[in-house]
Amino acid sequence: MILIADSGSSKTDWRVIHPDGKISQHRGVGFNPYYQTSEEMALQMRDEFLLNLEGSVKQIFYYGAGCSAPERKAEVVQALQTLYSEAHIEVDHDLAAAAHATCGYEAGIACILGTGSNSCDYDGEKIIDSRPAPGYILGDEGGGGYVGRKFLRDFINDEMPSEIKAEVLERFHLTREIIQDHVYRQPFPNRYMASFCRFITEHRSNPYCYQLFYDSFQEFFSKHVCKYRDYDKKPVNFVGSIAHYNSDILRKAAMDRGLHVKLIIESPIAGLTLYHQKKL
Template identity: 60%
Template sequence: MILIADSGSSKTDWRVIRNDGNISQFRTIGFNPYYQTQEDMISGLNTPYLLELKAEIREVYFYGAGCTSTANKEAVKQAIQSIFPIDAIYVDHDLMASARATCGHQAGIACILGTGSNSGDYDGERIISSRPSPGYLLGDEGGGAYIGKHFLQDFIYDDMPPEIRTAVLRIYNLSIFEIQDNVYKKPFPNRYMAGFCQFISQHKSDPYCYNLIYNAFRDFFHRHVMRYENYQDKNVNFVGSIAFYNNDILRKAGADFNIQINTIIETPIAGLTLYHQQKI
């Protein structure tokens, strides 16, 4: 049996391709070697779903946020080997997952807009060029943490419309002290900031919320897509909840920059499953 994982900072989608062709799926917490130790990842992998498969899995394909450097890939591989003591464990970054899921074997620009953001120019087999992805403190334009950070800044400085601020206080009972505590003291501040995107998306009929999302996408296009050679001649594809649930704004921003947006999907796991099924 083959086990496939698509892991972001917030969640991991798993698919099992059984020898008879049947497919099962489940979800666990997310894993990111930039923000978690190997011990943290091992602890998170010790779930009933995975332990039940321990004796049957022969290959693991793990695509994850932060799995770019050799050291990070090895840390994730060793964590997985603590559950599945096999050699056939292949760890790659989430950008490759996005490319394989949306482009298959065709060329295009693959992008991620989830909790964080990333992009790469894909030739149908490999990523031939990519932009820096320095994380939520220094980058992640267009991603949930980026949008949430600007939203929280506007709340702190009282730079949002009164009706939006009133709704925020009613729903979240926010205070600057609570925000600082979650951002500077508690784990996974990127998830915390991205968590406000549900509210923002639900209120995108309001010009303030619409522009928060639009401007974040504009920044993403400027820093990422528009830096690739001949980007206007290539299909641009997106994976991630921020792109998926705000696809109307994303397509509008793309059209404003003459960018050809093709596929927008919430998660790459279905496309990855098809990709690996074809290789069996």
């Protein structure tokens, strides 16, 4: 039995490949070894679905936020071993999940456009190059936090269309003070800024909202995709909610750059399941 996990800070998608080939799934709480100890993660893993698999799991492939550094990976392994002491466990980061889920065993460029953004060049077996991902203050071009930040800045500076601003005021009751409090004083400002992308997506028929996404995607291409070797000859794939729900704008921005977008998916878990099934 193989257990696969795609984990973020807020949720984890679990998939089980049973010996007869059947698939079962579960969505549970998220984990992040940057903010949780192995003991805390192990305690949260003791839910009914995972406990029922004790003694049956032979291999675990865990992909998660905060799992780039070896010491963080070790903490996740330690947490999983409390439940599955006999299983072979491999832990990797979310960029590897994007590459395996979208490229599979073929070469290509894999990108993440969710709350944040990231990318890599993948040769069909391993990541051979990646761009820096310095976070929402210094990077994250094309991600939800980046788009939301531009949107809120335009709101404060009165640089968005009057009809959009009127809808924002009616729906969110925003003020400059509320925005600044969330961005500078409250936890997870990137999530707060990204939360406005649902509104922007709903209004993407408005030229202003369309252009917010289009320009942000072009900045992502400039900072990331176009710096990989032979980028214009490789398929470019995307994972994440921003890419998924604005795929029409993303494909147009890519076409204008001469890029070939192959696959855009919201979540990597289905692609990861297929990837590991082919290994059997």
